[in-house]
Amino acid sequence: MAKFDVLKRCSLVRDLNDEQLRTIANLANEETYEVGELLVKQGRKAEKLFLIEDGLVGIYLELGPITHRLLQSASEFEMVGWTSMLPPYRARASAKAIETTRALAFSAKGLIELCEQNPEIGAQIYRSLAALIALRLNNAFIQLMGVTSQDANL
Numbered sequence: 001m002a003k004f005d006v007l008k009r010c011s012l013v014r015d016l017n018d019e020q021l022r023t024i025a026n027l028a029n030e031e032t033y034e035v036g037e038l039l040v041k042q043g044r045k046a047e048k049l050f051l052i053e054d055g056l057v058g059i060y061l062e063l064g065p066i067t068h069r070l071l072q073s074a075s076e077f078e079m080v081g082w083t084s085m086l087p088p089y090r091a092r093a094s095a096k097a098i099e100t101t102r103a104l105a106f107s108a109k110g111l112i113e114l115c116e117q118n119p120e121i122g123a124q125i126y127r128s129l130a131a132l133i134a135l136r137l138n139n140a141f142i143q144l145m146g147v148t149s150q151d152a153n154l
Contacts, residue, residue, distance in 0.1 A: 003028050006053050006104055009077040012128040020121050027111060028104040033057075033097040039080060040095040046084035048105045052076055055101025060094045072139055073098065082129055084108030
């Protein structure tokens with residue numbers, strides 16, 4: 001699928017006009033991740049934002065050197081690595097390919113510069129980023145409540 005078509009289906013940027021989407025498409029590199037490959041590593045500087053074109057990515061919280069917990073997953077036309085757009089620019093969780101995954105990868109620095117130079121694009125991206133964060137927090141809360149209610153029944 002062409003970069004432009006992938007962007008049209010992504011909630012982060014789909015409300016932008018065609019010219020704005022083409023500008024953003026020029027910033028994207030197509031990357032492929034095999035099963036088990038990391039896109040983002042918890043605790044490290046987050047330098048890329050990923051738009052999944054095809055595949056499945058798990059978002060994991062690393063609890064120790066060999067222990068991790070799957071928090072959520074992301075699939076087609078969803079974003080991972082959004083912490084690369086917000087200070088302190090550190091990954092709060094790891095993102096790993098569960099299936100072979102094709103993604104559009106954006107340099108966070110390049111995308112931030114575009115947002116600063118073009119406030120209309122920036123406002124839309126950061127508004128959508130806020131909605132994404134709210135959704136992920138809500139999903140995490142629901143997951144936590146499910147775990148709590150199961151534990152209470154034991």
